[in-house]
Amino acid sequence: MVEPESTGDAMIPKTRIFLIGVATLFLVVFIFMPLVCVFSSAFQKGIAYYGRALWEPHARAAIHLTLLTTLLVVPLNLVFGLAASWAIAKFEFKGKNFLTTLIDLPFSVSPVISGMVFVLLFGAQGFFGPFLMERGIKIIFAFPGIVLATIFVTFPLIARELIPLMQSQGKEEEEAALTLGANGFLTFLRITLPNIRWGLLYGVILCSARSMGEFGAVSVVSGHIRGVTNTIPLHVEILYNEYNLTAAFAVASLLVLVALLTLLVKSVMEMKTSREIHENPLLKEGGP
Amino acid sequence: MLKERSIIPGFGLTLGYTLLYLSLIVLIPLSTLFIKSATLGFKDFWTVISAPRVVSAYKLSFGASFFAASINVIFGFIVAWVLVRYQFPFKKLMDAFVDIPFALPTAVAGISLTAIYSPSGWIGKYLNFIGIKSAYSPLGIVIALTFISLPFVVRTLQPVIQELDKEMEEAAASLGASRWQIFIRVLFPVCIPATLTGFILSFARALGEYGSIVFISGNMPFKTEIVPLLIVTKLEQYDYAGATAVAAVMLLVSFCLLFTTNCLQWWSRKVQGMR
Numbered sequence: 001m002v003e004p005e006s007t008g009d010a011m012i013p014k015t016r017i018f019l020i021g022v023a024t025l026f027l028v029v030f031i032f033m034p035l036v037c038v039f040s041s042a043f044q045k046g047i048a049y050y051g052r053a054l055w056e057p058h059a060r061a062a063i064h065l066t067l068l069t070t071l072l073v074v075p076l077n078l079v080f081g082l083a084a085s086w087a088i089a090k091f092e093f094k095g096k097n098f099l100t101t102l103i104d105l106p107f108s109v110s111p112v113i114s115g116m117v118f119v120l121l122f123g124a125q126g127f128f129g130p131f132l133m134e135r136g137i138k139i140i141f142a143f144p145g146i147v148l149a150t151i152f153v154t155f156p157l158i159a160r161e162l163i164p165l166m167q168s169q170g171k172e173e174e175e176a177a178l179t180l181g182a183n184g185f186l187t188f189l190r191i192t193l194p195n196i197r198w199g200l201l202y203g204v205i206l207c208s209a210r211s212m213g214e215f216g217a218v219s220v221v222s223g224h225i226r227g228v229t230n231t232i233p234l235h236v237e238i239l240y241n242e243y244n245l246t247a248a249f250a251v252a253s254l255l256v257l258v259a260l261l262t263l264l265v266k267s268v269m270e271m272k273t274s275r276e277i278h279e280n281p282l283l284k285e286g287g288p
Numbered sequence: 289m290l291k292e293r294s295i296i297p298g299f300g301l302t303l304g305y306t307l308l309y310l311s312l313i314v315l316i317p318l319s320t321l322f323i324k325s326a327t328l329g330f331k332d333f334w335t336v337i338s339a340p341r342v343v344s345a346y347k348l349s350f351g352a353s354f355f356a357a358s359i360n361v362i363f364g365f366i367v368a369w370v371l372v373r374y375q376f377p378f379k380k381l382m383d384a385f386v387d388i389p390f391a392l393p394t395a396v397a398g399i400s401l402t403a404i405y406s407p408s409g410w411i412g413k414y415l416n417f418i419g420i421k422s423a424y425s426p427l428g429i430v431i432a433l434t435f436i437s438l439p440f441v442v443r444t445l446q447p448v449i450q451e452l453d454k455e456m457e458e459a460a461a462s463l464g465a466s467r468w469q470i471f472i473r474v475l476f477p478v479c480i481p482a483t484l485t486g487f488i489l490s491f492a493r494a495l496g497e498y499g500s501i502v503f504i505s506g507n508m509p510f511k512t513e514i515v516p517l518l519i520v521t522k523l524e525q526y527d528y529a530g531a532t533a534v535a536a537v538m539l540l541v542s543f544c545l546l547f548t549t550n551c552l553q554w555w556s557r558k559v560q561g562m563r
Contacts, residue, residue: 213393
């Protein structure tokens with residue numbers, strides 16, 4: 001029998017401790033251990049070696065290319081994310097659910113296929129291949145291909161953060177501002193943007209992290225030209241295949257730091273939004 | 289197209305831009321894959337996808353993804369349950385770290401897991417000692433796929449477990465149900481749709497994975513060659529027709545899985561609403 005004060009929450013301590021133990025062990029083995037392994041392998045030959053691995057010209061070229069790609073990809077997907085979430089959250093129209101599903105589509109496509117479709121379009125044997133060749137424009141095995149593949153892979157990230165957030169906030173505040181005479185742009189800037197700022201920041205950071213780390217799609221379109229079309233993850237692969245493990249892990253540790261940063265921003269965002277919902281009774285009622 | 293008039297401006301502009309960008313980046317590129325495979329003709333298409341090497345890659349990909357998703361259902365359920373229901377030290381940290389596989393590049397996960405499970409690695413040496421080969425074998429593939437698809441079950445179940453009805457539990461308890469009976473008869477049925485959704489999301493994600501597998505699998509044809517890897521191999525040999533046929537099958541499967549998850553989510557809302 002169950003004591004009157006206990007609900008499902010107060011399981012017998014033994015079961016509870018067992019379940020917590022299993023969950024912890026699972027996460028330690030599958031999540032913590034790989035992270036620890038990256039850093040312990042990266043610093044295996046000391047800090048000086050770590051620094052040299054990051055400062056070596058090919059590594060610097062990879063970092064440079066990756067940052068440049070991210071700088072192009074994130075603003076493009078940000079504009080799209082804002083447009084899509086505005087249209088979907090503030091208006092009722094036919095086919096809305098279908099549109100949301102289409103936006104999620106790149107998530108269900110294998111990264112390899114994501115890269116491959118651009119090879120089929122712009123590669124030497126592709127649809128636009130001969131046309132581009134005549135004009136001497138190189139997209140596949142060059143920078144534009146890397147950017148396209150990365151845009152495809154990270155396409156839904158920002159929109160997906162913003163759509164549910166904007167939907168949960170409704171449109172009353174915007175309508176009030178517009179009724180009081182503000183124009184559309186000002187309303188967006190003063191009302192919508194502050195309301196979604198944390199979700200927006202997280203979306204941007206997540207999109208940046210994924211852009212920097214994309215491997216499969218970029219690997220198909222890049223051509224692996226060292227120092228020219230090698231992004232950070234591709235550089236890691238080359239170092240690894242050359243049995244230069246310490247350097248591979250050193251470069252990889254940069255990407256781990258970016259991943260940890262996204263988790264930090266997410267935690268801060270969740271704290272802030274739960275506090276805002278707590279303080280704002282209007283949001284509490286309509287909130288998620 | 290608009291169902292009701294609204295004083296909020298920008299509908300035409302934002303929806304138009306959304307559709308344009310979506311078509312240019314996603315829809316048109318994806319449709320080239322189907323157009324290209326349509327030019328193959330059914331006979332050639334079938335010859336490619338029924339080749340023994342391709343069939344064995346399909347079997348491995350589906351099998352390993354199924355195992356990985358199953359592991360994630362069992363442990364993901366426990367993790368989600370523990371994170372929602374219990375208080376314990378480092379809980380917040382654990383919750384945050386569930387997202388690591390979303391944020392960590394797959395190549396990094398790949399080299400790190402390979403280092404851990406290689407015969408001289410932290411875990412690999414013990415497995416090796418008892419005669420189990422983990423890295424460079426199908427087991428290694430399952431391990432990597434479990435890692436990359438780990439968050440899906442946890443994150444789809446967490447909100448559902450959070451919403452479980454306390455009153456129903458209390459009613460069941462006051463009617464004399466044991467804790468195990470309460471779980472099986474009252475709580476678990478509500479979680480079934482979300483668990484299935486999590487399973488399919490994990491499975492779909494695992495099916496397409498490439499980055500971590502190239503490192504840990506050893507990439508031996510007929511033994512540890514998964515479908516995405518086979519596609520890349522065909523592309524590298526400029527066998528675009530072959531790569532397209534193999535990829536088209538994968539893409540169709542992905543779309544079916546996407547459709548299933550959409551149906552499941554609808555069911556999930558219904559089951560939760562029924563309470």
